[in-house]
Amino acid sequence: MPTETDAATDLALEMTGVGMRFGEEWVLRNVDLAVRQGSIHAIVGHNGAGKSTLMKIALGALAPTEGSVRVRGEPLTFSEPAEARRLGVGMVLQERSLISTLSGLDNVFLNAERVARTGLVRRGEEATEARQLCEQLGIPTSLLSRRVSDMSQLDQELLEIAKAFRIARNVLILDEPTAPLTAREIETLFGVIRTTARLGVGIVLITHHLAEVFTISDEVTTLREGIITLRSKTADTDMSNVIDAMLGQRFIRLEHRIADEEAATSLPSTRGEPPILEVDDLHIPGKFDNGLSFSLYPGEILGVAGLAGSGRTTLLRTLYGDVRPSAGSIRLMGKPYAPKSPRDAIDRSIFLIPEDRGVHGLVLTAALVENTILPILQRISHLGVVQIGRGRALTGHLMSMLGIRSRGPSQVVGQLSGGNQQKVVLAKALASEANLLLLDEPTFGVDIGAAADLIAHVRRSVEAGRAALWATSDLRELLEVSDRVMILNGGAIQRTITRLEPDFNEAAVIRAMQRGHFHPTTLSEARS
Amino acid sequence: MGGSVMDGESPLATEDAARSIGQRAVDGVRDALWRSYTGENSGALILVMLVVIAFFAVNLRDTTYLSTTNFLSIIQQTSAITVMAVPTVFVISCGEIDLSIAAVVPVAAFIAALIVPNQGWLVAALAAIGFGALVGLINGVVAVRFRIPSFVVTLGTLSVLNGMSLWITNVLSVSVSDQTFLSIFGEGSVGPVPVLVIWSFGTVLVGYIILAWTPTGRAVLATGANPNAARFSGIRTDRIKIGALIASGIAGAVAGMLYVGQYGAASYTLGTSDLLTVIASVIIGGTALAGGRGSIVGALVGSLLIGTLNNGLVIIGLANPQQLMARGVIIIAAVLFSSRTRTSRKRGPRPA
Numbered sequence: 001m002p003t004e005t006d007a008a009t010d011l012a013l014e015m016t017g018v019g020m021r022f023g024e025e026w027v028l029r030n031v032d033l034a035v036r037q038g039s040i041h042a043i044v045g046h047n048g049a050g051k052s053t054l055m056k057i058a059l060g061a062l063a064p065t066e067g068s069v070r071v072r073g074e075p076l077t078f079s080e081p082a083e084a085r086r087l088g089v090g091m092v093l094q095e096r097s098l099i100s101t102l103s104g105l106d107n108v109f110l111n112a113e114r115v116a117r118t119g120l121v122r123r124g125e126e127a128t129e130a131r132q133l134c135e136q137l138g139i140p141t142s143l144l145s146r147r148v149s150d151m152s153q154l155d156q157e158l159l160e161i162a163k164a165f166r167i168a169r170n171v172l173i174l175d176e177p178t179a180p181l182t183a184r185e186i187e188t189l190f191g192v193i194r195t196t197a198r199l200g201v202g203i204v205l206i207t208h209h210l211a212e213v214f215t216i217s218d219e220v221t222t223l224r225e226g227i228i229t230l231r232s233k234t235a236d237t238d239m240s241n242v243i244d245a246m247l248g249q250r251f252i253r254l255e256h257r258i259a260d261e262e263a264a265t266s267l268p269s270t271r272g273e274p275p276i277l278e279v280d281d282l283h284i285p286g287k288f289d290n291g292l293s294f295s296l297y298p299g300e301i302l303g304v305a306g307l308a309g310s311g312r313t314t315l316l317r318t319l320y321g322d323v324r325p326s327a328g329s330i331r332l333m334g335k336p337y338a339p340k341s342p343r344d345a346i347d348r349s350i351f352l353i354p355e356d357r358g359v360h361g362l363v364l365t366a367a368l369v370e371n372t373i374l375p376i377l378q379r380i381s382h383l384g385v386v387q388i389g390r391g392r393a394l395t396g397h398l399m400s401m402l403g404i405r406s407r408g409p410s411q412v413v414g415q416l417s418g419g420n421q422q423k424v425v426l427a428k429a430l431a432s433e434a435n436l437l438l439l440d441e442p443t444f445g446v447d448i449g450a451a452a453d454l455i456a457h458v459r460r461s462v463e464a465g466r467a468a469l470w471a472t473s474d475l476r477e478l479l480e481v482s483d484r485v486m487i488l489n490g491g492a493i494q495r496t497i498t499r500l501e502p503d504f505n506e507a508a509v510i511r512a513m514q515r516g517h518f519h520p521t522t523l524s525e526a527r528s
Numbered sequence: 529m530g531g532s533v534m535d536g537e538s539p540l541a542t543e544d545a546a547r548s549i550g551q552r553a554v555d556g557v558r559d560a561l562w563r564s565y566t567g568e569n570s571g572a573l574i575l576v577m578l579v580v581i582a583f584f585a586v587n588l589r590d591t592t593y594l595s596t597t598n599f600l601s602i603i604q605q606t607s608a609i610t611v612m613a614v615p616t617v618f619v620i621s622c623g624e625i626d627l628s629i630a631a632v633v634p635v636a637a638f639i640a641a642l643i644v645p646n647q648g649w650l651v652a653a654l655a656a657i658g659f660g661a662l663v664g665l666i667n668g669v670v671a672v673r674f675r676i677p678s679f680v681v682t683l684g685t686l687s688v689l690n691g692m693s694l695w696i697t698n699v700l701s702v703s704v705s706d707q708t709f710l711s712i713f714g715e716g717s718v719g720p721v722p723v724l725v726i727w728s729f730g731t732v733l734v735g736y737i738i739l740a741w742t743p744t745g746r747a748v749l750a751t752g753a754n755p756n757a758a759r760f761s762g763i764r765t766d767r768i769k770i771g772a773l774i775a776s777g778i779a780g781a782v783a784g785m786l787y788v789g790q791y792g793a794a795s796y797t798l799g800t801s802d803l804l805t806v807i808a809s810v811i812i813g814g815t816a817l818a819g820g821r822g823s824i825v826g827a828l829v830g831s832l833l834i835g836t837l838n839n840g841l842v843i844i845g846l847a848n849p850q851q852l853m854a855r856g857v858i859i860i861a862a863v864l865f866s867s868r869t870r871t872s873r874k875r876g877p878r879p880a
Contacts, residue, residue, distance in 0.1 A: 320760075322759075322760070341759070341764065342759055342760050342761070342762050343762045343763070343764050345762075346761075346762035347762075352760060354760055359754075359756050359757070360756045360757055360760045361757055361760070362754070362757055363750050363753040363754045363757050363758070363820070364753075364754065365753045365754075365820050365821070366749070366750065366753055366820070370746065370749075370750070373746075374746065374750055374757075374758070374761040374762075374763070375761040375762050377743035377746050377747065378743055381742070381743050384741075384742055384743075385741045385742060386741060386742060386743055386745075386746060428761070
């Protein structure tokens with residue numbers, strides 16, 4: 001860490017008293033953030049804690065309602081979009097910004113080409129500059145001549161850093177850079193991040209992996225509901241403190257809304273009924289190479305937790321017939337189940353709510369009613385003719401139940417807001433009346449009221465003898481809906497916690513989700 | 529196993545019981561309106577066609593232009609195009625394209641013409657149709673299983689078929705004298721209605737019912753609009769695509785026989801300029817080239833519009849070069865007009 005000579009210029013990024021209000025709601029309140037030159041500053045917090053809003057402000061993309069931002073002492077005026085860029089602030093997004101068909105070099109200079117007076121690109125000049133850039137950062141220069149589509153995830157991430165660093169000489173923000181990487185790749189990436197910091201850049205690292213915070217960061221800031229709850233040198237705090245700061249009062253176990261006294265004190269999995277779903281030693285290449293076994297019982301909602309890349313989505317898609325397992329067996333209602341396509345899954349009364357509604361969930365160009373009846377076309381047909389009147393009535397019923405705001409069943413889904421679109425996905429799932437629901441981030445972007453309605457509905461249908469597998473990164477929701485929570489980590493079930501266990505809480509789930517095992521010894525090693 | 533575990537909660541069951549007879553009647557009318565809406569902008573197109581007809585009618589008031597005979601002859605002349613346009617709506621709507629459809633025409637015509645004398649019209653027709661189905665099957669399976677764009681696959685079969693049609697008889701034409709065959713596929717009529725008109729409207733009717741009323745039609749549109757969401761909704765998108773391409777091949781074969789029926793002979797020149805006419809009819813009719821939106825009625829109107837134009841331009845006395853140019857301009861104008869009416873209808877306030 002650089003010596004603290006001049007506090008004012010020593011700071012790469014200084015955000016003072018930043019507040020941000022959308023309508024009536026403050027999403028950030030009085031946030032102070034000081035990122036030193038040459039240091040790595042971790043920002044942690046749950047989804048919705050305000051991290052992305054804060055970063056958008058730092059990038060000059062959003063003007064804060066109050067407060068000020070300085071980059072190396074120079075104030076950001078939010079007068080023009082490229083201002084922060086000019087001041088040397090850049091960000092590597094979680095989603096790749098690379099063009100996969102172009103070379104590394106072309107990507108580094110994309111839309112910033114060195115153009116000669118003749119109108120031609122100065123390739124030589126670009127190549128020299130890019131090579132120097134890579135050498136500075138400790139990135140292999142061979143990346144420049146290779147095509148992005150031929151690169152590993154790590155190489156792509158490194159290229160993203162090189163591309164961003166060309167602009168971001170003062171502040172570089174990295175959003176979940178390790179998500180798609182293996183443990184070994186992460187080490188390499190961290191090496192490059194440290195090198196970048198040593199060049200004097202202030203690094204902001206957004207991550208959900210607390211282990212990474214304690215491995216690489218110099219300082220850590222915790223955000224909860226728009227407020228800073230912890231600001232510390234990483235060496236002066238520990239994992240428990242950070243988890244406390246992330247969760248606040250939410251530590252208290254959430255009340256289960258199960259009226260029945262007996263149901264509240266017993267678990268569906270221990271009532272002696274035969275399971276609906278039995279997964280035995282399931283191998284899924286690249287995600288679960290060591291086999292996965294679990295059962296799901298009538299009346300049960302099994303929560304699936306795990307960080308990005310833990311295989312939650314892959315597991316659900318395998319059960320839905322979209323991904324083929326390499327070994328192992330599945331039994332459904334006691335009978336062998338080996339789906340070859342989602343059609344097979346739907347025929348066996350399984351339905352999936354996929355996580356990316358625009359890609360797998362909805363036909364955005366079609367009407368609400370068209371989307372809702374798509375999985376049940378055969379069921380609502382009579383003599384080979386689709387009873388669109390029935391479909392419309394059913395859609396209307398589901399729309400009012402889920403509170404879908406639209407001009408009616410004939411409105412095109414793509415015209416709805418994101419939250420309302422997600423509700424249409426939910427309507428499809430409810431219309432399918434499946435015995436086994438697979439839900440992948442079902443409440444993403446949905447308001448609290450609708451989420452509660454969905455939970456209540458699934459709970460009710462499950463109590464009638466069905467079952468659900470509920471994957472979500474919202475731990476509060478996970479603990480609220482689940483009878484048991486299965487935590488995926490490192491290609492295996494790290495732990496299963498039932499709601500009757502004393503540590504059925506967010507802290508226990510977070511611990512089990514973190515990469516590797518967290519014993520006090522590894523922690524102190526990581527910190528030293 | 530189905531939904532047997534729990535029936536009481538079924539929204540379908542409760543919703544059915546709640547609907548009164550009056551409600552059903554209202555729904556019925558609304559359905560009919562909505563289904564004709566699914567037929568997209570054929571209304572605007574019919575308007576365009578009426579304008580075109582009116583234009584010719586005024587300019588050709590002293591000729592036979594405005595006679596039933598002339599209009600029936602337009603429908604007959606366009607019958608092969610209409611028959612091919614209907615499955616093309618399905619193919620394009622599910623996100624594929626069949627460039628080989630018109631290349632099936634002469635080969636199937638030869639097959640039928642060569643078989644008719646010895647085996648009779650039925651075997652000849654079945655053989656031709658079987659050949660068309662086989663071409664479609666090959667197109668579909670290669671495109672779907674090997675994930676090759678159908679544009680490329682059918683470009684390949686197009687060339688193979690062109691070669692075949694030149695090779696079969698070494699560029700000679702084969703005449704057909706079987707009266708049953710000629711009558712079914714060309715000269716005959718049922719009462720006052722010529723068979724070619726029946727072929728046209730029959731194909732359109734079947735296509736319309738499938739696209740607008742059946743689960744298959746919905747599946748086709750969903751597959752073209754978002755194949756992933758369609759698959760995750762349980763639609764076997766591969767089968768849909770293969771099925772559409774098979775229908776397309778069969779239609780090519782039928783069109784081939786319709787030409788034989790009209791001209792009394794099979795020749796390698798049959799259908800040579802039809803591919804672009806078919807695609808133009810479909811696109812004019814409001815089917816989206818990108819998939820997901822299709823209109824059978826529109827394709828019929830498109831086909832008839834082009835036929836009317838050709839007919840009128842001939843009677844008006846334009847030479848072929850001017851005809852081609854005028855036709856091109858009018859096609860673009862028709863699409864422009866119908867797409868403008870569509871976007872203006874969809875515009876409206878959005879809820880938050």
